Amino acid sequence: MRAAVLHEYKEPLKIEEVEIAEPKAGEVKVKVTATGLCHSDVNVFEGKTPVPPPVIAGHEIAGIVEEVGHGVTRVKPGDRVVSAFIHPCGVCRNCISGHENLCETFASVRLKGTMFDGTTRITLNGKEVRTFLGGGFAEYAIVGENALTKVPSELDLEKVSPLSCAGITGYGAIEQAKVEPGENVAVIGVGGVGLSVIQMLKASGAGRIIAVGTKKWKLDRAIDLGATDVINSKEADAVKAIRQITNGGADVVVEAGGVEETIRIATDSVRIGGRVVLVGLPPASSDIPVRIASIVRNGITIAGNYGGRPRVDMPRLLDLVRLGKYDPTKLITGRYKLDEINEAVKVLEEGEAIRSLIIP
Known part of the structure; x- marks a missing residue:
């Protein structure tokens, strides 16, 4: 072959x-x-x-x-x-x-x-x-x-x-975050995973869905798929913008970029007591620093998520596709x-x- x-x-x-x-x-x-x-x-x-x-x-x-x-x-x-x-x-x-x-x-x-x-x-x-x-x-x-x-x-x-990958990774992130109806969520990265997360957040009843990226056409796609707000991190301070939009910080941040800058935005833009779900995969040799003192003092939960469960969650994803929700x-x-x-x-x-x- x-x-x-x-x-x-x-x-x-x-x-x-x-x-x-x-x-x-x-x-x-x-x-x-x-x-x-x-x-x-x-x-x-x-x-x-x-x-x-x-x-x-x-x-x-x-x-x-x-x-x-x-x-x-x-x-x-x-x-x-x-x-x-x-x-x-x-x-x-x-x-x-x-x-x-x-x-x-x-x-x-x-x-x-x-x-x-x-x-x-x-x-x-x-x-x-x-x-x-x-x-x-x-x-x-x-x-x-x-x-x-x-x-x-x-x-x-x-x-x-x-x-x-994009679909089942996004599904796993939403499942991990346990987003409640009306909660404000920032999605850092608007590639295949980020845009999947945005669609599922809309289907799950999230409040503000804030997409952060660097390409205007991808941010436009995010709006089409359910984002309520978009931030171009090359043109604006993403952390400051998220905090302004959410009046203090997002309840949940899903990080789908997998680089030091996107992880910093995620941990700095979540509210006190909020949750950060990391799904972006940096290179295996990466050593990305995280400010532990800030995480501890603010009671922030950080969780890594490696996708959904194939035998359980993939059939659910296919149902979402059939229903027009993803x-x-x-x-x-x-x-x-x-x-x-x-x-x-x-x-x-x-x-x-x-x-x-x-x-x-």
């Missing part, structure tokens, strides 16, 4: 013919319909998320089940599916206690780029090729069955791929063939894309 392979960090991807093995127990082979391009993929390409090359990235996967391994019961060949970026094992302590988004087995192999057994299913000229959270920048991908959810026939399979198509800004993936990466790095779909 054809795949976009990264051989060295910070080098262009190469479209190559690779070999894919049959799925093993608990695994599913998916014929890829579309895969969204996310900043987390770019972090892999740049070595900021150091999955050893050669590696195939791509984790916002939608497609059709081609083949199933031994013991698979959740899907069958021919099913239309969307894959979460989290692949729960289903049997570790966190999985069985209702926290499969924090699966310990998955966490142990996530940055190694292997399946649960420590091996890969892709080879190139006899050499193992690793995959990052599914390896969807290819014609086929092999993922664990617990990552997959059947997609209703009335939904466009290609256009639900952003649910795999529209993943509003995140899609481009459509590229597999051969054009390096162009799509360039556009994303320049800040001119939210979600580009890679169509094999």
Whole structure:
């Protein structure tokens, strides 16, 4: 099959013919319909998320089940599916206690780029090729069955791929924040995750929904999707503006940028006793300082959130899409063939894309 392979960090991807093995127990082979391009993929390409090359990235996967391994019961060949970026094992302590988004087995192999057994299913000229959270920048991908959810026939399979990461990450952030009706919420970062959060905040009855970003066209998109206020942090003091709009600070701040500046805005703009949910992923080597004294004195709760639970929350997300309360198509800004993936990466790095779909 054809795949976009990264051989060295910070080098262009190469479209190559690779070999894919049959799925093993608990695994599913998916014929890829579309895969969204996310900043987390770019972090892999740049070595900021150091999955050893050669590696195939791509984790916002939608497609059709081609083949199933031994013991698979959740899907069958021919099913239309969307894959979460989290692949729960289903049997570790966190999985069985209702926290499969924090699966310990998955966490142990996530940055190694292997399946649960420590091996890969892709080879190139006899050499193992690793995959990052599914390896969807290819014609086929092999993922664990617990990552997959059947997609209703009335939904466009290609256009639900952003649910795999942007959607389920946004859902997890809202669940973590426990936003009450009427509470004021600031969302720092208006990429795929931030715009997903804004849509879900509107659906949940939040009060003021304040979007903070640096691109006017993305802030305009935030207004279209439910934000009540927008702040361009290049043109205004975001912390001061949030405090003025909310009369003292937001009840909740969802940080979806993953850089020092956006984290500082989040912790400085929340009210006394408020909550900050961190979902933006900085490079693995980042050491971002937080003013602990201010956090303690103001009784601020800071929580990291690594997405929703695939088997529980993805079906709910699909229902939100069917009801018109969450529209993943509003995140899609481009459509590229597999051969054009390096162009799509360039556009994303320049800040001119939210979600580009890679169509094999």
